[in-house]
Amino acid sequence: MKLTFYFILFYSFCFSQETIDLTEVSYTFDVNLHSYTEGIPYKSRLYYNDSTSLFIYNRINFEGAEGFFKKVGDRTGRFNGVRFYRNYDEEGYKFYLNFNTKELTSREVLMEKYEVTVKEKDIDFNWVITEESKKIGDYVCYKATTQNFRGRNYEAWFTYDIPVPTGxxxxxxxxxxxxxxxxxxxLINITFNTIKQNSKSKAYYAKPNSKDVYNLEEYLKESFRLYLSYVNNKKAMIATGQMRSGDPSAYVNIEYNDEQIKLLDKYHQIEYNTYEESLKKE
Structure with a gap:
């Protein structure tokens, strides 16, 4: 009886560890949503099988560092340079797509502190596929465009040689x-690096599932509220001498709407003015 029990236990353990083969694609995800002369070139990965995919970026072990701190130029000419920093995340931002249900489940981190799950379904890109083509690596790719997807116009290059509907x-x-x-x-540039079949890097492959779940509108609203609160608190701390430097913040969300972006520009100007005042005092 004991032998049967241990056999079942062993079989169950082995089965639970078994994972399906994945293809791994590495990209550079370069994001520059400020007026800096350079963005953040995240090392990112896409894993996929026949029915799902998972994209991850801003992860410590992908980057090989916990973050960076450097001085960069300012495209507006208002400053000779600003101090630019980034703390990478232990798990990274994750985007899990089910090809059949068309549901996208994301792991986002509000203000780089609070983990949340964001759920979306049936995202409509209104892709227009063109005849324009070019070679990327070993693949012939075709250009597709989408206009005003959450405030931005994009062009994407895809290949029929790998018939999976993800990216x-x-x-x-x-x-x-x-x-x-x-x-x-x-401002947003995603470029292909390598592709590897039957990837053994399966430890990351799980659908995001934190206790706080938002839809996209709720998430963006809370994200924006926290950002404005952060700017106001920083301004108050500098005014009272609790903080010496007012470096402009590097926190911006790709999907803010037009109204939020206009308000964001206003708060960026507040940050730059505060930064300029703090430099005079140093």
Whole structure:
């Protein structure tokens, strides 16, 4: 009887550890939503099988560091340079897509502190596929465009050679793997590096599932509220001498709407003014 029990236990353990084969695609996800002369070139990964995919970026072990701190230029000419920093996340931002249900489940981190799950379904990119083509790596890719997807115009390059309807970040819905994405303001650039079949890196492959669940509108509203609160608190701390430097913040969400972006520009100006005043005192 004991032998049977241990056999069942062993079998169950082995079965629970068994995972399906995945394909791994590495990208560089370069994001620059401020007026800096350079963005953040995240090392990112896409894992997929026949029915699901998972994209991850901003992860410590992908980057090989906990973060960075450097001085960069300012495109507006208001400053010679600003101190630019980033703390990478232990798990990373994750985007899990089910090809059949068309549900996207994301792991986001509010103000780089509070883990939340964001759920979306049936995202409509309104892709327009063109005849324009080019070679990316070993693959012939075709250009597709989408206008005003959450405030931005994008072009994506996908290949029919790999007929899976997924790609980096939230991009999906084309008749082949997306290898490259650019917005028309050169602020978001996703470029292909390598692809590896039957990846053994399966430890990350799980659907995000935190206790706090938002839809996209709720998440963006809370994200924006926390950002404005952060700017106001920092301004108050500098005014009372609790903080010496008012470096402009590097926290911006890709999907803020037009109204939020206008208000964000106003708060960026507050941050820059505060930063300039703090430099005079140093």
């Amino acid at each position: 980096p970040w939230k991009f999906h819905g084309l008749p082949g793997l997306i290898l490259e994405v650019h917005d028309d303001k050169d």
